[in-house]
Amino acid sequence: MERYRVVKEVGDGTCGCVYKALNLETNEIVAIKKMKRKFYFWEECINLREVKSLRKMNHPNIVKLKEIVRENHELFFIFEYMECNLYQIMRDRQNSFTEGEIRSFMSQILQGLAYMHKNGYFHRDLKPENLLVTNDIIKIADFGLAREVMSKPPYTDYVSTRWYRAPEVLLHSSSYTPAIDVWAVGAIMAELFTLSPLFPGESETDQIYKICTVLGTPDRSIWPEVMDLSRSVNFRFFQIPPANLSDVIPNASLEAVDLILQLCSWDPQRRPTAEQSLQHPFFHVGTWVPYPLRDPFYAKINETGPKPKLELNLWDFGTESDDCFLGLTLAVKPSITNIDVNDASQHSREEFLFCSGYQENPRHSVFWPLISSNGSMNDGPTMPSLSSSYLVNRNCSDFYGESKLAVGSFGTRP
Ligand SMILES: Nc1ncnc2c1ncn2[C@@H]1O[C@H](COP(=O)(O)OP(=O)(O)OP(=O)(O)O)[C@@H](O)[C@H]1O
Numbered sequence: 259m260e261r262y263r264v265v266k267e268v269g270d271g272t273c274g275c276v277y278k279a280l281n282l283e284t285n286e287i288v289a290i291k292k293m294k295r296k297f298y299f300w301e302e303c304i305n306l307r308e309v310k311s312l313r314k315m316n317h318p319n320i321v322k323l324k325e326i327v328r329e330n331h332e333l334f335f336i337f338e339y340m341e342c343n344l345y346q347i348m349r350d351r352q353n354s355f356t357e358g359e360i361r362s363f364m365s366q367i368l369q370g371l372a373y374m375h376k377n378g379y380f381h382r383d384l385k386p387e388n389l390l391v392t393n394d395i396i397k398i399a400d401f402g403l404a405r406e407v408m409s410k411p412p413y414t415d416y417v418s419t420r421w422y423r424a425p426e427v428l429l430h431s432s433s434y435t436p437a438i439d440v441w442a443v444g445a446i447m448a449e450l451f452t453l454s455p456l457f458p459g460e461s462e463t464d465q466i467y468k469i470c471t472v473l474g475t476p477d478r479s480i481w482p483e484v485m486d487l488s489r490s491v492n493f494r495f496f497q498i499p500p501a502n503l504s505d506v507i508p509n510a511s512l513e514a515v516d517l518i519l520q521l522c523s524w525d526p527q528r529r530p531t532a533e534q535s536l537q538h539p540f541f542h543v544g545t546w547v548p549y550p551l552r553d554p555f556y557a558k559i560n561e562t563g564p565k566p567k568l569e570l571n572l573w574d575f576g577t578e579s580d581d582c583f584l585g586l587t588l589a590v591k592p593s594i595t596n597i598d599v600n601d602a603s604q605h606s607r608e609e610f611l612f613c614s615g616y617q618e619n620p621r622h623s624v625f626w627p628l629i630s631s632n633g634s635m636n637d638g639p640t641m642p643s644l645s646s647s648y649l650v651n652r653n654c655s656d657f658y659g660e661s662k663l664a665v666g667s668f669g670t671r672p
Contacts, residue, residue, distance in 0.1 A: 263280045473522065517540040
């Protein structure tokens, strides 16, 4: 370790102390995590979860493990150095983040998480302290509790910091899934808006109470396993109606609120995966709509009648909230009723976004590309919370009919 000179201590966690250090050979600034316990054999080191999982990860949003050194029975991890963690940034901030900044953080976190899940690991302790930031880049760190997705339950060891702990873990489910990371990301996203934790429970029971005050008490209809789980730990739920999340997070757009509600679904099976979450309209707000729907729509219009209104005026916004639900929706609010979807799938790789039932039941609204990027309409969605109305009616007139639908276009043109 004489190759390194410690500059200062930057963190003191449960398992180790983290130092900023200079690599004297390369002049590179690194972070050294010195583990608190002693390691007498290499095998112990190699079998550490942090080592096993991080060795396999290579992603711009996952902190890079550069080297492992064992010296005098002490173990050191050498990581790429990051300026600070997300908790420190939120703590020191006077003003809330802009939605654009939150979108950027969230998209990076979800990309890192999707990569990790795809590579067979889940993190189990996502929290702002474990999200490291340099400039505008955010990376997932601290794989001390990471577990292999394929490892066999029961998972009985301690998991995650209370405020970000998923309800199935709070109810001591022994077979939780990567969806626990998705819950934590939802709680973190809310915190990015308000700069204070969404569910700041003071004990495990208070944690469930805090979740109920926001999401309302769960029942069988929204989480089929809830009764069995609560009975098995002798837990009786408080009967509390849900809050309006837009009141709790007044600076969040409807898309943001909807994404948080989906990520923080009581039922882990209804949570989108990290990869699916990246398709949510929250990530496409402000995306440039390619000169709207020239083919096949434009061709149709020229043949059959009025041109779509591509310019927006203030008076184009109705009073119904779904009128401004998706900004980009409004760029194409034409009076077209006979769009040929088959044409669309053949000639265009643009994706149509379908939003079902937002107003009736925001909690269960679902967003999904109606046409996949390969143009096929037949690939059913895999999103568990998908409303049954999806693709029921393929008649295109229903795209723009009276139903509450939003259409956007954000794919790349071939
Ligand atoms: N690569 C890094 N660059 C800069 N700072 C880091 C780095 N890794 C960790 N830190 C700092 O050290 C803190 C603790 O690190 P880490 O979470 O890995 O330790 P831990 O002992 O596993 O903590 P925990 O108690 O959360 O399990 C982090 O919150 C962060 O502030």
